[in-house]
Amino acid sequence: MDPDEYFNRTRMVIVAGKGGVGKTVLSAALARLAARTGLTALLVEVDGRNALAPLFEVGEIGYEEAVIASATDDSAKILARSITPDTALVEWLDDHGMKLVSKRLQKTGAIDVIATATPGIKDLLVLGKIKQLVVESDADIVIVDAPAAGHAMTFLRAPALLAEMARSGPINTQAHAVLAMLQDPKQCEVMLVTLPEETPVNELIDTAFQLEDDVGIQLAPVVVNGMYPIIDGLDADLSGVKSNLGAAKIDELRAAGDFRQQRSILQAGQRARLAEMLPLEQLVLPYVFDADIGLPQIDELADALAEAIANIELPGAADETAGDQ
Amino acid sequence: MSTRSFVELIADKSIVVLAGTGGVGKTTTSAVVALHAAKAGRKVALVTIDPAKRLADALGLDELSNEPSRIDLGADGNDGGELWALMLDTKSTFDELITRYSADPAQAQRILNNDFYGNISNALSGTQEYMAMEKLYELAEGGDYDLVIVDTPPSRNALAFLDSPNMLTRLLDHWLYKALMGSTRTIMKASQLLLKQLSKVVGGEVVEDVVAFFQAFEGMEDGFKERSQRVMELLASDACAFVLVASARRDTTIEAAYLARQLADNDLDVAAVVMNRLQPDFVRLNRRPRAPEYEPFLRAHDELHALADREETHIASLLSQVESDPVVVRVPLLATDVHDLDGMNQLGTKIFPN
Numbered sequence: 001m002d003p004d005e006y007f008n009r010t011r012m013v014i015v016a017g018k019g020g021v022g023k024t025v026l027s028a029a030l031a032r033l034a035a036r037t038g039l040t041a042l043l044v045e046v047d048g049r050n051a052l053a054p055l056f057e058v059g060e061i062g063y064e065e066a067v068i069a070s071a072t073d074d075s076a077k078i079l080a081r082s083i084t085p086d087t088a089l090v091e092w093l094d095d096h097g098m099k100l101v102s103k104r105l106q107k108t109g110a111i112d113v114i115a116t117a118t119p120g121i122k123d124l125l126v127l128g129k130i131k132q133l134v135v136e137s138d139a140d141i142v143i144v145d146a147p148a149a150g151h152a153m154t155f156l157r158a159p160a161l162l163a164e165m166a167r168s169g170p171i172n173t174q175a176h177a178v179l180a181m182l183q184d185p186k187q188c189e190v191m192l193v194t195l196p197e198e199t200p201v202n203e204l205i206d207t208a209f210q211l212e213d214d215v216g217i218q219l220a221p222v223v224v225n226g227m228y229p230i231i232d233g234l235d236a237d238l239s240g241v242k243s244n245l246g247a248a249k250i251d252e253l254r255a256a257g258d259f260r261q262q263r264s265i266l267q268a269g270q271r272a273r274l275a276e277m278l279p280l281e282q283l284v285l286p287y288v289f290d291a292d293i294g295l296p297q298i299d300e301l302a303d304a305l306a307e308a309i310a311n312i313e314l315p316g317a318a319d320e321t322a323g324d325q
Numbered sequence: 326m327s328t329r330s331f332v333e334l335i336a337d338k339s340i341v342v343l344a345g346t347g348g349v350g351k352t353t354t355s356a357v358v359a360l361h362a363a364k365a366g367r368k369v370a371l372v373t374i375d376p377a378k379r380l381a382d383a384l385g386l387d388e389l390s391n392e393p394s395r396i397d398l399g400a401d402g403n404d405g406g407e408l409w410a411l412m413l414d415t416k417s418t419f420d421e422l423i424t425r426y427s428a429d430p431a432q433a434q435r436i437l438n439n440d441f442y443g444n445i446s447n448a449l450s451g452t453q454e455y456m457a458m459e460k461l462y463e464l465a466e467g468g469d470y471d472l473v474i475v476d477t478p479p480s481r482n483a484l485a486f487l488d489s490p491n492m493l494t495r496l497l498d499h500w501l502y503k504a505l506m507g508s509t510r511t512i513m514k515a516s517q518l519l520l521k522q523l524s525k526v527v528g529g530e531v532v533e534d535v536v537a538f539f540q541a542f543e544g545m546e547d548g549f550k551e552r553s554q555r556v557m558e559l560l561a562s563d564a565c566a567f568v569l570v571a572s573a574r575r576d577t578t579i580e581a582a583y584l585a586r587q588l589a590d591n592d593l594d595v596a597a598v599v600m601n602r603l604q605p606d607f608v609r610l611n612r613r614p615r616a617p618e619y620e621p622f623l624r625a626h627d628e629l630h631a632l633a634d635r636e637e638t639h640i641a642s643l644l645s646q647v648e649s650d651p652v653v654v655r656v657p658l659l660a661t662d663v664h665d666l667d668g669m670n671q672l673g674t675k676i677f678p679n
Contacts, residue, residue: 018347018348019346019347019348020346020347020348020349020572020574020576020577021348051576093526098522098525098526101522101525101526118444118527118531119444121527148347165531166527166528166530166531167528167530168528168529169524169525169526169527169528169529170525170526171526171527171528172528197662198377198379198662198664199348199377200348202377202378231621231624231625232621233618233620233621233622234621234622234625236618236621236622238618238619238622241614241616241618241619242614242616243614243615243616243619244612244614244615245610245612245614248608249608249610249611250614252607252608252610252626253607253610253619253622253623253626254622255605255607256607256622256625256626256629257621257622257625257626259605259625259629260625260628260629262661266661266662289628289631289632292575
């Protein structure tokens with residue numbers, strides 16, 4: 001499948017996974033790849049961590065939409081914005097003719113009571129704001145860097161929860177509208193990302209089934225991040241091969257090779273286990289050995305992503321059963 | 326860097342709280358510390374939160390509970406120590422707390438049946454942290470154990486647990502609550518108006534639930550506030566040590582440094598920093614062999630070195646931001662994952678080297 005074909009399947013990709021598995025970096029690489037195929041991407045950050053800005057070497061990303069990478073001859077521009085729960089709540093109240101109430105609620109701190117009384121309300125309103133962006137933005141594809149797993153589940157479950165809890169009123173309406181967006185594969189899919197390690201793989205599998213069962217959301221191929229590239233020749237027998245090193249140093253070299261081999265085998269095992277337990281296509285990204293991750297590394301990952309996407313086949317977005325056979 | 330050993334530190338304390346972001350091996354580290362202390366002859370209670378399934382299985386924990394159950398350590402040399410562990414059941418710990426502070430069973434029932442209470446005790450972020458601290462307090466005060474070890478939840482705001490005992494009291498302190506419970510006519514009127522507006526936003530049922538919850542809670546708030554205060558005193562006492570667990574990556578060390586600062590702001594010291602899953606450091610080469618067979622080995626060696634160097638930078642940066650002179654424990658990445666007692670014992674020899 002061509003990358004542009006992939007991005008044209010849906011309007012929004014929500015990137016989710018356990019903390020530290022590379023969600024933000026993957027979101028950035030996806031945006032970069034979309035831009036290269038000529039599509040304008042809008043990157044959305046939702047937890048106020050400001051983690052995207054350093055990757056694109058720009059200052060802070062705010063609530064208003066901003067260009068974080070300009071269009072060039074061979075790529076479209078990339079837009080970004082940060083949506084925090086508090087700003088989403090206040091804006092929602094304002095938009096719903098409750099400007100005065102909203103001021104008063106803020107001033108008295110009653111907004112905290114609302115948030116406590118209706119768990120998920122802030123998550124719902126963040127998703128509601130994202131829905132508005134999906135509808136209104138000029139961007140061809142919206143990429144959301146979701147909160148870390150655990151919280152990613154509460155985040156995506158909030159609309160279903162509130163649709164049931166608030167039995168009437170504007171929150172109920174909003175919850176149903178957002179839920180409809182999440183359940184429409186033409187509008188939205190979730191890309192889960194993991195490292196090839198025991199615990200993150202287990203959590204990804206749990207999250208995948210919960211998302212499908214509880215939210216009814218379309219799952220994109222899963223991303224296995226941080227795979228050590230295979231080094232050929234690590235099984236060679238070094239005994240008798242001429243060298244200018246002492247035996248102890250040669251042992252160190254061999255130990256380094258063995259360690260690397262062993263980690264690779266472990267990683268491959270986790271990948272196989274994931275494939276066995278979750279029937280979704282896998283996109284594999286290499287481990288980045290560079291000290292810091294900036295634009296050059298993001299570009300490398302975008303290359304790897306393009307290659308990985310080229311190697312998979314996906315049914316069309318209209319096919320609702322995609323991902324769960 | 327402190328010259329004390331980690332063994333001495335743990336031996337000296339009766340409460341150990343492990344803090345850190347998710348995915349750094351905090352739960353496994355808690356289990357290993359608990360196992361080690363039990364083998365040294367102490368009676369240890371371990372409170373875990375959402376352990377990975379295989380680790381839970383290894384500990385014989387198959388369900389959420391409120392009471393620790395005893396873990397079989399096998400016969401070999403554990404000097405009369407005992408290891409007890411539980412997987413925290415947030416909801417029922419909260420229910421017990423409500424029951425304890427209610428004036429009578431009817432009051433408890435009114436609260437337990439309330440939808441708003443259901444939200445707080447199940448879904449509210451901070452509740453898990455609150456209940457972890459509650460369980461710690463209960464076990465420490467009960468006096469049945471020499472050492473209580475608590476693995477904190479991996480929330481993004483990882484220090485939510487510090488503030489968590491205040492969560493409910495803050496809610497109770499809230500003016501809205503006071504207004505609802507107030508008796509003067511003006512206050513009643515003002516709050517009625519606000520409630521009406523709130524109903525417009527979230528729907529009438531939600532507001533009714535909140536009001537009913539606050540009414541049901543009447544008379545219990547002092548008990549709760551007092552208990553919160555005692556939990557904080559216990560955490561600040563010399564008997565308690567905070568252990569920061571981190572992996573040597575940029576994002577996790579930034580979070581860990583933030584955590585250390587928050588602890589310091591609360592006058593709590595980081596007693597130890599456990600740097601987890603470090604890449605093995607292989608001896609540097611002074612010359613490079615030229616035969617092509619060595620090429621792949623040199624590449625593996627170089628890449629692992631690059632990683633180890635990068636980790637050192639992150640560790641140095643973290644330690645420069647922790648001012649409490651902590652014990653620093655370096656734990657290498659094992660070639661295989663840890664999920665059984667053997668693995669824990671093996672990891673134990675790295676965390677507590679002789």
